[in-house]
Amino acid sequence: MEEWKKHKQPMRRQDPHVRARNFDEVALGYTEEEAVQEAERCLACKKSPCVEACPVEIDILGFIELVQQRDFLGAARKIKEKNALPAICGRVCPQEDQCEELCVLGKKFEPVSIGRLERFVADWEAANTETLAPERPAPTGKRVAVVGSGPAGLTVAADLANLGHSVTIFEAFHKAGGVLVYGIPEFRLPKAIVQREVEFVKSLGVELRLNYLVGRTITVDELLAQGYQAVFIAVGAGLPYFMNIPGENYNGVYSANEFLTRSNLMKAYRFPEYDTPIKRGKRVAVVGGGNVAMDSARTALRLGAEHVYNVYRRSRQEMPAREEEIENAIEEGIDIRFLTNPTRILGDGKGWVLAIECIKMRLGEPDQSGRRRPVPIEGSEHTIDVDVVIMAIGNGANPLLPSTTPGLETNKWGNIVADEDTGKTSMEGVYAGGDIVTGAATVISAMGAARRSARAIHDYLMTSRK
Amino acid sequence: MFVVETPRIARKSKPGQFLVVRVDERGERIPLTIADSDAEKGIITLVIQEVGKSTIRMGVLREGDTLLDLVGPLGKPSHIDYFGKVVLVGGGIGIAPIYPVVKAMKYAGNSVVSIIGARTKELLFWEDKVKEFSDELLVTTDDGSCGHKGFVTDAVREVVSREPQVDLVVAIGPVIMMKAVAEVTRGPAIQTIVSLNPIMVDATGMCGGCRVTVGDRTKFACVDGPEFDGHLVDFDELMRRRKMYVDEEKTALQKCRLNHVATQHTFRAEHKG
Numbered sequence: 001m002e003e004w005k006k007h008k009q010p011m012r013r014q015d016p017h018v019r020a021r022n023f024d025e026v027a028l029g030y031t032e033e034e035a036v037q038e039a040e041r042c043l044a045c046k047k048s049p050c051v052e053a054c055p056v057e058i059d060i061l062g063f064i065e066l067v068q069q070r071d072f073l074g075a076a077r078k079i080k081e082k083n084a085l086p087a088i089c090g091r092v093c094p095q096e097d098q099c100e101e102l103c104v105l106g107k108k109f110e111p112v113s114i115g116r117l118e119r120f121v122a123d124w125e126a127a128n129t130e131t132l133a134p135e136r137p138a139p140t141g142k143r144v145a146v147v148g149s150g151p152a153g154l155t156v157a158a159d160l161a162n163l164g165h166s167v168t169i170f171e172a173f174h175k176a177g178g179v180l181v182y183g184i185p186e187f188r189l190p191k192a193i194v195q196r197e198v199e200f201v202k203s204l205g206v207e208l209r210l211n212y213l214v215g216r217t218i219t220v221d222e223l224l225a226q227g228y229q230a231v232f233i234a235v236g237a238g239l240p241y242f243m244n245i246p247g248e249n250y251n252g253v254y255s256a257n258e259f260l261t262r263s264n265l266m267k268a269y270r271f272p273e274y275d276t277p278i279k280r281g282k283r284v285a286v287v288g289g290g291n292v293a294m295d296s297a298r299t300a301l302r303l304g305a306e307h308v309y310n311v312y313r314r315s316r317q318e319m320p321a322r323e324e325e326i327e328n329a330i331e332e333g334i335d336i337r338f339l340t341n342p343t344r345i346l347g348d349g350k351g352w353v354l355a356i357e358c359i360k361m362r363l364g365e366p367d368q369s370g371r372r373r374p375v376p377i378e379g380s381e382h383t384i385d386v387d388v389v390i391m392a393i394g395n396g397a398n399p400l401l402p403s404t405t406p407g408l409e410t411n412k413w414g415n416i417v418a419d420e421d422t423g424k425t426s427m428e429g430v431y432a433g434g435d436i437v438t439g440a441a442t443v444i445s446a447m448g449a450a451r452r453s454a455r456a457i458h459d460y461l462m463t464s465r466k
Numbered sequence: 467m468f469v470v471e472t473p474r475i476a477r478k479s480k481p482g483q484f485l486v487v488r489v490d491e492r493g494e495r496i497p498l499t500i501a502d503s504d505a506e507k508g509i510i511t512l513v514i515q516e517v518g519k520s521t522i523r524m525g526v527l528r529e530g531d532t533l534l535d536l537v538g539p540l541g542k543p544s545h546i547d548y549f550g551k552v553v554l555v556g557g558g559i560g561i562a563p564i565y566p567v568v569k570a571m572k573y574a575g576n577s578v579v580s581i582i583g584a585r586t587k588e589l590l591f592w593e594d595k596v597k598e599f600s601d602e603l604l605v606t607t608d609d610g611s612c613g614h615k616g617f618v619t620d621a622v623r624e625v626v627s628r629e630p631q632v633d634l635v636v637a638i639g640p641v642i643m644m645k646a647v648a649e650v651t652r653g654p655a656i657q658t659i660v661s662l663n664p665i666m667v668d669a670t671g672m673c674g675g676c677r678v679t680v681g682d683r684t685k686f687a688c689v690d691g692p693e694f695d696g697h698l699v700d701f702d703e704l705m706r707r708r709k710m711y712v713d714e715e716k717t718a719l720q721k722c723r724l725n726h727v728a729t730q731h732t733f734r735a736e737h738k739g
């Protein structure tokens with residue numbers, strides 16, 4: 001095989017020193033030539049194992065062949081048959097664990113860069129064409145309420161609107177997009193792209209009601225009583241976990257949700273032009289090893305921190321964050337301390353963070369998740385001086401909606417119990433999908449669940465007599 | 467003071483609840499108590515103390531202006547029930563949020579002693595409204611310009627020592643005042659509810675910025691509260707956390723002082739959607 005076919009066509013990125021101080025997108029995308037070149041690497045496998053590993057089953061080979069033929073618009077259409085949000089998935093999917101993991105080329109060499117090609121095609125379409133809303137099907141007269149406007153909510157809304165149902169999304173925040181707008185930062189997913197996708201969903205006739213906290217402004221039962229024949233719940237996993245160690249309530253300690261929401265949704269990185277403030281730490285410690293931790297650490301850096309530590313209790317192999325983002329973070333100068341776990345946060349006597357005390361860990365026996373359990377090494381306590389600490393150790397289910405919806409069954413973690421294939425919950429006409437069902441997962445898995453549920457809701461609406 | 471048209475919130479609002487307002491595109495999300503609501507007319511009343519950029523900016527709104535975003539009602543409603551003899555305390559801006567509690571407690575058949583206070587006469591308001599639903603009203607001002615000279619806590623102490631039986635105290639106002647009231651009632655072990663006002667962002671339980679320590683547990687005031695058992699709240703921590711952004715608040719304020727004329731006015735704003 002020719003040498004160039006063995007490796008991914010590299011994607012241009014902002015220089016690490018420059019990008020560590022700005023909020024512009026890090027990865028710059030392929031040019032047409034680069035995209036065609038990358039597409040040429042595909043082996044056109046008959047069975048296309050890559051497709052199996054994509055939760056929404058994009059016809060990967062199909063769209064790659066269209067890229068080879070320079071029919072970029074055709075490629076975009078092909079992807080959109082299965083995925084309404086390609087510009088987003090191409091950027092944030094953990095491809096190394098999904099489509100690219102099973103890519104045949106990847107067995108010996110680097111896999112085809114499916115995510116980057118998807119991103120290229122979606123961006124090309126946006127830059128070169130007017131996104132036309134597809135023709136509206138004949139209305140069915142059925143009304144569906146969708147709670148939450150993250151990837152799951154947007155997907156279900158688009159699918160059901162395309163089937164002729166009248167869909168209203170109720171969103172607690174003043175902006176639609178869920179984690180895509182409040183969690184994932186601008187430098188990884190520009191908000192204009194999310195906005196474009198939200199506008200697309202609206203162009204299908206979906207109505208968006210912002211500032212509606214379902215459970216308080218209106219309840220699920222009231223939605224049903226008001227004539228919505230079905231409700232889809234996609235409220236995400238928005239309850240921040242803390243470690244319950246001493247000192248966590250000192251000033252300067254944030255949950256990643258708060259830190260990222262202030263910066264992304266409220267645009268605190270542009271304070272005082274925008275009103276919402278954020279503490280710009282000089283020395284910052286971020287606790288955790290997922291995408292949320294990487295995003296927090298890199299945001300802190302861009303807010304002007306001199307030194308950002310990332311404290312993670314396992315080793316690099318176990319880190320759940322996307323590989324590409326770990327590399328980006330290290331390149332930008334994030335100081336990752338593997339096998340290290342906080343034991344307490346020390347204050348300055350006036351209620352502010354002064355340092356974080358950590359203990360070294362070693363990997364012991366595998367736990368239920370199959371990963372080796374970290375065990376503290378006694379006597380290895382040490383302190384790191386910091387003025388801001390960000391807890392990014394995970395999110396659970398926000399109990400607000402379930403607790404105000406009698407009859408809606410949840411499991412012991414507070415997640416809504418829903419059928420995997422249909423999203424059906426314990427309540428008639430009520431469906432659920434995305435992070436609120438699975439716990440914090442991925443954009444594409446939330447969309448996959450939503451797609452399956454849309455089919456089930458459609459069947460329900462067309463057969464129920466209500 | 468604001469009267470805001472917002473039928474969907476007015477319809478659902480209960481005493482003790484609040485909402486979140488964003489004045490304009492670059493604005494902060496600020497929590498404000500729903501001081502009164504009328505479901506039929508679809509209106510709610512907010513009473514605002516101009517302390518920083520956002521509240522000052524609300525202060526320059528005029529009749530007919532609109533607020534960009536309004537979400538609510540938020541938080542758990544006050545626990546309204548028949549307790550017997552209740553003492554309801556509103557300090558400063560806290561007079562506004564105590565009013566719906568006074569009204570509801572009266573309707574629930576309680577014997578209501580209301581205590582309201584402010585630094586000086588000009589800062590007092592709604593004496594008539596509160597009085598209408600109280601069996602007894604005590605008024606205090608720090609400088610003695612109206613009612614008794616002294617703090618609301620002095621009046622609480624007096625009532626508690628005078629009455630053979632007080633079943634419940636609810637105190638809303640500055641943190642320091644709520645702390646002081648809780649101290650007065652701790653000895654005689656009178657159940658005391660306070661309404662906490664930590665810094666909030668989303669007010670939906672998603673960020674944890676509003677966390678407060680109650681007993682040995684961390685609570686999110688926006689969804690678990692805002693009302694808590696005053697004898698268990700760590701008020702000192704709350705006071706510290708409220709000061710998290712003093713420097714930034716000054717910066718924000720400098721930018722907006724220029725065109726502000728402090729005034730007190732009542733008007734109607736509308737919220738579309």
Ligand SMILES: Cc1cc2nc3c(=O)[nH]c(=O)nc-3n(C[C@H](O)[C@H](O)[C@H](O)COP(=O)(O)OP(=O)(O)OC[C@H]3O[C@@H](n4cnc5c(N)ncnc54)[C@H](O)[C@@H]3O)c2cc1C
Pocket residue numbers: 092093094147148149150151152153170171172173176177178179180183184212213214215234235236237238260291292295322398400401433434435436440441442443444446
């Ligand atoms: C910082 C961060 C980085 C991430 N990075 C990646 C990544 O790189 N790749 C990846 O695949 N995944 C990533 N994820 C995970 C991914 O974003 C989530 O799995 C996905 O967004 C879940 O989608 P969802 O639609 O279920 O919920 P969400 O996106 O959480 O959306 C839920 C929406 O519901 C709204 N809501 C909540 N309660 C109510 C209510 N009661 N009434 C009305 N509205 C309500 C919320 O405001 C929100 O808008 C990341 C997550 C975070 C936090």
Ligand SMILES: Cc1cc2nc3c(=O)[nH]c(=O)nc-3n(C[C@H](O)[C@H](O)[C@H](O)COP(=O)(O)OP(=O)(O)OC[C@H]3O[C@@H](n4cnc5c(N)ncnc54)[C@H](O)[C@@H]3O)c2cc1C
Pocket residue numbers: 484494495496497498499500512513514515516517518519520521522559562563662663664665666667692707708709710715716719
């Ligand atoms: C549940 C609740 C109910 C409230 N009800 C009322 C009310 O009815 N009337 C009223 O005038 N005020 C009320 N407040 C306080 C009000 O939200 C703050 O005064 C307002 O946010 C200050 O914004 P600012 O920009 O004007 O001032 P800033 O300059 O930002 O801050 C001044 C002060 O307000 C506090 N503060 C700042 N931002 C917030 C925030 N996002 N959330 C809470 N406090 C903050 C700070 O600790 C500081 O002491 C309430 C607060 C809570 C939490």
Ligand code: SF4
Pocket residue numbers: 053054055056057058060083089090093095098099100114115118444
């Ligand atoms: S949606 Fe995600 S998993 Fe599917 S092809 Fe695109 S990048 Fe791969």
Ligand code: SF4
Pocket residue numbers: 041042043044045048049050051060061102103104105112114
């Ligand atoms: S597995 Fe890889 S090489 Fe084969 S068709 Fe899919 S992308 Fe192309």
Ligand code: FES
Pocket residue numbers: 665666667668669670671672673674675676677686687688689
């Ligand atoms: S304000 Fe964010 S959790 Fe309460």
